[in-house]
Amino acid sequence: MNRHLERLGMLIFIGIRNLRSQRTKTLIVGFIMVFGAFLVVTTTALLDSIEDGMTRSITGSLAGHLQLYSADAEDDLALFGGQLFDNQNIGIIEDFAEVRRVVEGLDEVEAVLPMGLGRGTALTSSPTDEAIDALRQARLEGDPLEIEAAIERLQQIGALLKTEFENRLSVASDVEEIDRALADIETLEDPEFWEPLRVPDSGDLFDEADARDSMEFLSTRIASLSEDGRTLFLRFLGTDTGRFPEAFDRLKVVRGEKIPPFERGLLVSERTAQRYFKNRVARDLDAIRDEVEGGTLIAENPSLESRVQALPEQYNRVLIELDPRGAAQVREALQEHLGSEDQTLTQLLREFLAVDDQTIGPRHDLFYEVIAPHIDLYAIDVGDTVAVRTFTRGGFLRAANVKIWGTFEFSGLEDADIAGSAHLMDMVTFRDLMGVFGEEEMAELRAIREDVGLRDVQRDSAEDELFGGGGSLVDDGDSSVGFGLADEAVSFDRDRSSFTYDQQAIDQGIALNAAVILRDASDLRASQALVQAAVDEADLGLQVVDWQSASGIVGQFIAVIRVTLFIAMGIIFLIALVIINNAVVMATMERTSEIGTLRAIGAPRSTVLTMILVETVVLGVVAGGIGAFGAAGLLLYFGQVGIGATNDVLRFLFSGPRLYPMVTVAHVLAGVAAITAVGLISTLYPARLAARIQPVTAMRRGE
């Protein structure tokens, strides 16, 4: 042993000396090794950091550590599957209460939450609708000032619409339709049109006839011309909103409040609200301000520049929201800010919105200070009750009025799109919207069945039976039962947003899937097996998957990047292999005489082989070390300052606007080891060549 060590020591010594004398080879191979190790350390560390961030945003927001869903689901669970896979059929968990009892019974499990992803729409009212409503309200209350203000606002809207349609006339193909719209709009310019509306609502049917005609004209012909009433798409997660904040403790309410326990409602993702629900002008100002504050010059970034250029034309998105009093205040403030006097509000707004690198900061602030209070900043906002409409799997429309209690974000994941991708909805409303039935509805159904002698109603087929689907629910054609079909299908439209329920109502019912939060997630495989065993034992018919496979494409995204990068790295290593091999072969040939001498004086082949390999290992450790530590240094630096995400793909990968990479000793070691291994592999052939050098070569004359 000692003898081998001493010999090895001598070979290392020879190796180091030789590296210094064969400088060209050392520089070529060394450079490749520095570069290779640098590459390995940076890519693996960055990937791990990205994966870590994603893990946190996925497990910390919606997925938890493990997910449970029906064992005989048609599709795989894909929590972040994206548009394409959203119609997945993952089956249902029939009895969540039992699942909760069994799985929460395990020591390793912290909590189990019922879940279900759904998507739907919410129709928001347009400013025109609101102005019409305001007028109706003012007339009912009989306040002449309010009535005047409302009429003025509607006239203002009429003016805006007129410009818009006149502009459209020049580019549109269906001129006739636009002419019709313009004719309607011009009606608003006629003072006689407004005359019957200027007096308070008398309540007298006869007196009110003209006013009713005008109101009807406004709400049927004019309201429909305004496009600002938007259909918002909502992606929501039905869950136990009472226990959710405890299980996912990164949840933080930004505006409003949490959904109180056992209340129905929606908690809106702050990120989605900022990005999709906010007034367009506000959103643009936010985005431009963020970019410019981040050090970008507008002229430098083409997409930013075009956004800036388009902004002044968005003035009407502000204008249409303002009532006359608001308009007056905004006008005054803008005049003062811009230092101009005799301009219309339209001109002022356009000038105000023509921002540049210097003015964006103060104007952004002024917007929120002066304009924002007078407009509806968010299409749906905290305190609103929105009608959420969904289609059930069977294709039937369902709707529920849902109160918005507040907005949320996950701390540390404020800027992660994934984490903010769904709004939170109480489980009871979720079940309503999904067209699946709780105990209450099942009981209702049974009662109906008894009344009219229906066949037995199964929960599975209840929806079909109720809303058409396959067979008829009623034995003999008489459908005197009040449950509607076809256009009356919105059967749960009654306002239940203020109804409360209890824990039982949450637990005893279906869920689509369930999230499992573990006390210790370090050994996911083992925990997964344990939970699977428990649900199998209880014969629940569920499958257990880890968060990564549960999250769909997103979870596998990292694995795909990893494989791609490893293939790329493999190719780079292959090239490195060829270059190193060549360099070492040449260097070895130069040493033929020396190696022959060693063989002649009694060195076995293995010693020669070792000598050549040792040299590569020495170089690998030194050069690899330089590259790896260099990379580590750079990563540590970026770990402090962060790497900015310059586009959406990167923002997604980084789970936010900046990635703060982490690097560990393991990364450095892996880098050195990988490059040394590549070096060793490339040296195998020359080392074998060297070992085959014959001792006679030592006797040849000259060195």
Added chain:
Amino acid sequence: MKPVVELASVDKDYPLGKVTVKALRNVDLTFYRGEFTTVAGPSGSGKTTLLNLVGCIDVPTSGEVRVDGQLTSELGDRDLTRLRLEKLGFIFQAFNLIAALDLYQNVEFPLLLQGGMTRKERRTRVLEMIERVDLTPQLRQRPNELSGGQRQRVAIARALVTRPRIVLADEPTANLDSETGRTIIDLMKEINEDQETTFIFSTHDPMVIERAGRIVHLRDGQLVDEDTNSDSGDARGAP
């Protein structure tokens, strides 16, 4: 008299394209313990070839070579290597020191290959050997910092440090001036007398031939003549 190397009907052919060079032809030769032998002959006569066969770094085309009783043609690379390490010492015309190692390490190297000695034992042996070739002050110098004569003395120390049976030297003085060559041969001779080591060396140098105990003459690969130098003799004493 104990034979240490025996050659019987040895032929060595080198295939060279279509023709074959017969480097050695039917050589019968025995070297005895303690002999100080010169293999003499003109260039191309087969001196180096003969030393290669004796030195176990090549095997004969036909005939038998026995080194310390072992038939070399029956041994594989591993055993031949072992034999060279344990029984033989080499001194080359071009010195062939390991450039990366200093004087001390060059001499120590064969002992490290052999193993089986403590660091202390090894150190004593190496220093003793360096003292013997009179290079103690240059202990830590690298080969390129030494003169030709000094280098050849290092080579002698390296060849002898393992106390081999046989020392082979292929034209050890060819790269040295005659004065230095003479000291080298005298040193080898001294050691030959002290330690009963068998020395076999090739040369064209009359000065060297003059100092040999036994002279073997080669011409065109054949043994042509043999002399003994009565005045110089060798370690086994005059025959």
